[in-house]
Structures are given as C-alpha cells and as structure tokens.
Amino acid sequence: MSTPVTVLEGCTVVTMDGQGSEYASGHVVVTGNVITAVGPGSPPPASLEASATAGAVRRIDVSGCLATPGLINTHHHLYQWGTRGMAADATLFEWLTQLYPVWARMDTGIVEVQATAALAWLAKTGCSTTMDHHYVFPKSGGDLLGATVAAARRVGVRFHPTRGSMDLGESSGGLPPDDVVEDRDAILLASKAAIEEFHDDSPDSMLRVGLAPCSPFSVTGELLAEAAELARGAGVRLHTHLAETADEDRYCAEHFGCTPVEYLDSLGWLGDDVWLAHGVHLDDGAIARLAATGTGVAHCPSSNGRLGAGVCRTHDLVAAGVRVGLGVDGAASSEECSLIGEVRQATLTARAAGGPHAMSVRGALELATMGGARLLGRDEEIGSLEAGKLADIALWRLDTLPHAGIADPVAALVLGARPPLELLLVNGKMIVERDRLVTVDEREVAANSARAAMAMHRIVGQ
Numbered sequence: 106m107s108t109p110v111t112v113l114e115g116c117t118v119v120t121m122d123g124q125g126s127e128y129a130s131g132h133v134v135v136t137g138n139v140i141t142a143v144g145p146g147s148p149p150p151a152s153l154e155a156s157a158t159a160g161a162v163r164r165i166d167v168s169g170c171l172a173t174p175g176l177i178n179t180h181h182h183l184y185q186w187g188t189r190g191m192a193a194d195a196t197l198f199e200w201l202t203q204l205y206p207v208w209a210r211m212d213t214g215i216v217e218v219q220a221t222a223a224l225a226w227l228a229k230t231g232c233s234t235t236m237d238h239h240y241v242f243p244k245s246g247g248d249l250l251g252a253t254v255a256a257a258r259r260v261g262v263r264f265h266p267t268r269g270s271m272d273l274g275e276s277s278g279g280l281p282p283d284d285v286v287e288d289r290d291a292i293l294l295a296s297k298a299a300i301e302e303f304h305d306d307s308p309d310s311m312l313r314v315g316l317a318p319c320s321p322f323s324v325t326g327e328l329l330a331e332a333a334e335l336a337r338g339a340g341v342r343l344h345t346h347l348a349e350t351a352d353e354d355r356y357c358a359e360h361f362g363c364t365p366v367e368y369l370d371s372l373g374w375l376g377d378d379v380w381l382a383h384g385v386h387l388d389d390g391a392i393a394r395l396a397a398t399g400t401g402v403a404h405c406p407s408s409n410g411r412l413g414a415g416v417c418r419t420h421d422l423v424a425a426g427v428r429v430g431l432g433v434d435g436a437a438s439s440e441e442c443s444l445i446g447e448v449r450q451a452t453l454t455a456r457a458a459g460g461p462h463a464m465s466v467r468g469a470l471e472l473a474t475m476g477g478a479r480l481l482g483r484d485e486e487i488g489s490l491e492a493g494k495l496a497d498i499a500l501w502r503l504d505t506l507p508h509a510g511i512a513d514p515v516a517a518l519v520l521g522a523r524p525p526l527e528l529l530l531v532n533g534k535m536i537v538e539r540d541r542l543v544t545v546d547e548r549e550v551a552a553n554s555a556r557a558a559m560a561m562h563r564i565v566g567q
C-alpha cells in the first residue's frame with residue numbers, strides 16, 4: 106500500500122523549532138501523517154526520490170502563503186457554543202449563576218451539534234489540536250463526553266477532551282446549584298470509564314483524555330485529591346480553572362485561609378502533568394511555585410477581558426520559566442473563539458499592561474504552538490514544523506488586500522486581520538482548503554447550531 110506524499114512549496118516557512126528557523130521561500134514535505142522535510146527553496150531531490158518510492162506525490166504551489174505549525178488550543182468549553190451572547194455584561198460569578206440552569210438542560214444532541222460548530226470554527230482559525238473542558242453532566246444528559254469525541258472525529262481535529270466535574274453545590278457552600286453537581290464516586294467512576302474508553306497514548310494519537318475538576322468554588326478538596334490520584338495512576342494529565350478572578354481569591358481566603366495556588370499545592374495539584382486555565386491573580390511567590398513545579402498556564406486573554414477578570418502577568422510567567430499556552434476559553438465567555446485572534450489579543454494585552462517589549466509577535470505565536478504542545482504533553486510530536494513531527498500545518502494566505510506588502514509575515518499574521526486559511530492539515534489530512542471546511546458542510550453546521558441555540562434560549566426565555 107503506497108503512502109501519499111504532499112509537497113508544499115514556494116511559501117514562507119516559520120518553523121517555531123528550537124533555533125527559530127524561518128525561510129522566506131521554502132518547502133514542507135509530508136509523507137503520510139509525518140513531516141519528512143522542511144527547508145529553504147525547493148525540496149532536495151533526495152527527499153523527493155525517497156517520497157516517490159513511498160507513493161504518489163502531490164506538489165502544491167503555495168506561494169503567497171505563510172506556513173506555520175497548526176495552532177494548539179489549551180482551554181475551551183465546546184458545549185457553551187449554544188449559549189454565546191448570554192449574560193453579556195456580567196462578572197464571572199454572575200455569568201455562571203445565570204448559565205448553570207441553562208447548561209443543566211443539555212443533552213447529547215445539543216452538545217454534539219454545538220461542539221461540531223465550535224470545532225469547525227477553531228479549524229477555520231488555524232487550530233489543529235484542541236482540548237475541551239466539559240464539566241456539566243446533567244443526570245439525564247447522556248454521554249456528553251462521547252458526543253464531543255464524535256464531533257472532533259467528524260471535523261478531524263486532534264482532540265484532548267478532559268472529563269470535568271463539579272461536586273460542590275450551593276447547599277455545601279459552592280457556587281453551582283445542587284442540581285448541576287454530581288456525586289463524587291459517580292464522577293470518579295465516569296472519569297475512569299472515559300479514560301478506558303477514549304484515551305490513546307500512541308505517539309500519533311488523535312485522542313487523549315485528561316481529568317479536570319472545574320474550580321476551587323465548585324469542587325471539593327476530596328475530589329481534587331482523588332482525581333489527581335486517578336489521573337496519575339492512569340498516566341493522564343490534570344487541568345482546572347485557577348486564579349481567574351478577585352472573587353475566587355476572596356473565596357479561597359474565606360474557605361481555605363490561603364491563595365488559590367497554595368490551596369492546589371496543599372492537595373498535590375502542582376506538577377508538570379498539570380495545566381491551569383487563566384492564572385490571572387498570581388503574586389510573585391505563586392509564579393515562582395508554578396515555575397518550580399513545572400505547572401503550566403493556559404492564558405485566555407479574550408475571556409479575561411470579556412469577563413473583566415483582570416490581566417494575566419504573561420511576561421512575568423514566561424520570564425520565570427512557567428510553561429504558558431493559549432486558550433480561546435468560552436465559548437460563552439469569549440464569543441469570537443478564534444485561535445489566531447487569541448494570538449493577537451495575547452500580544453496586545455501583554456503590551457497594554459507591560460509595555461512594548463512585554464510580548465513579541467514571535468513570542469505570542471510560540472505560546473499558540475510549542476507552548477500549547479508542552480501543556481498537553483505533546484512537544485515531541487506537534488507544535489513545530491520539523492522532520493519527524495506529525496503533519497499538523499496551517500497555511501495562511503498573505504497576498505490579499507489586508508496583508509499584501511506587510512514587511513514581516515509573522516507581524517502580518519499576528520497583528521493584522523485574520524488571513525484566509527489556504528490549507529489546514531491535521532495528521533496529514535486536509536481539514537480546510539481555500540478557507541473552506543473540507544470535512545463538514547459549514548452552512549449545515551451553522552444552521553444546526555442556530556436551531557440548537559434557539560432551544561437553549563427558550564429555556565431562559567430570551
């Protein structure tokens with residue numbers, strides 16, 4: 106059986122490898138699902154001879170385009186796609202209390218439709234790998250995690266779903282109403298089942314599961330500790346929301362007598378297998394502790410701005426050696442949910458807070474590529490364009506009106522308008538071509554999503 110070979114040539118190549126290699130005009134050769142050559146000019150004849158014996162060669166002239174690694178999203182809630190635009194001017198706690206009752210009515214049909222839409226849009230914004238944090242499991246909702254997995258298979262993105270959870274209802278001092286929380290034993294059983302059913306730890310895996318109790322104000326310390334034990338026994342990663350708002354700081358001071366980071370530390374929840382969403386309210390001591398333990402942070406600047414949560418100290422985190430990736434978060438707290446948009450937002454937010462040198466355009470792109478790969482434990486496999494890595498590649502068209510003539514292609518991509526996505530390859534397969542989704546019908550996905558969203562709007566009488 107022959108292995109298909111694709112040669113992308115004539116494009117600018119920004120590899121994001123350890124040396125920062127960039128080629129004004131270069132090539133990327135893909136054999137099957139692996140990158141087999143990257144470099145300047147045309148592909149060396151030797152690489153094509155080897156390719157010719159491997160199978161049929163498809164050469165694509167992509168001059169006028171910029172090749173980057175496919176972008177990696179490290180924080181999201183796909184199910185929220187149908188509740189975008191609600192509680193539009195609220196704080197995090199106000200927003201959550203308005204939305205919990207709506208989310209309590211979700212079922213597999215709604216989640217699969219909304220996850221498909223959210224994933225399709227992520228792909229159109231250059232995302233080849235995404236995590237999902239699903240933490241609301243209504244009693245009669247069905248297999249919601251399975252619904253997100255089905256959506257990811259359909260769209261074709263590399264998927265890292267986390268089995269989220271909440272077990273601290275209002276009557277026990279938590280924020281969520283009692284009817285959206287689950288019993289701790291049921292959560293642990295479902296988490297174990299999700300790992301057994303879906304987790305694939307092979308090097309070219311398209312599906313890896315993690316565990317993600319929701320936040321200090323919606324889960325018990327017992328659940329956090331037991332989830333960590335379960336995850337570590339099974340060799341999967343841990344994720345949660347942390348240090349997002351000043352309200353959360355106050356909650357932790359009142360209930361635990363410490364900061365959010367000290368609280369997680371006391372439960373064995375810091376380590377290189379853990380990444381935390383937000384990390385906005387961190388003092389110098391907390392940043393040093395995250396760096397020392399190898400704990401990662403998923404920076405979500407649009408969501409932090411939308412909810413007025415504060416400004417993440419990205420520059421200080423990176424300078425201290427904390428591993429940082431980017432997340433679109435949302436979808437209901439960040440209606441845009443564009444990953445390339447988040448790269449731009451991260452750059453501008455860091456500079457607005459910390460001055461012009463707080464985040465370079467290449468530094469921001471690094472967060473969305475190798476930074477994300479490190480948080481997901483995939484830095485050997487994805488995050489840069491290098492021979493031997495998996496073929497997750499974004500090709501951005503930079504020769505049209507908004508970008509033609511911009512001197513630096515990375516500045517054009519990061520600071521300019523969102524360019525048309527000429528191609529998105531995931532695991533060597535074409536997901537987007539000429540800014541059009543190949544795997545799903547975009548109009549049909551949008552129409553289905555709007556219908557499901559209307560059903561959710563009716564729940565709150567909007």
Ligand SMILES: [Zn+2]
Nearest residue numbers: 346382434435
């Ligand atoms: Zn979130």
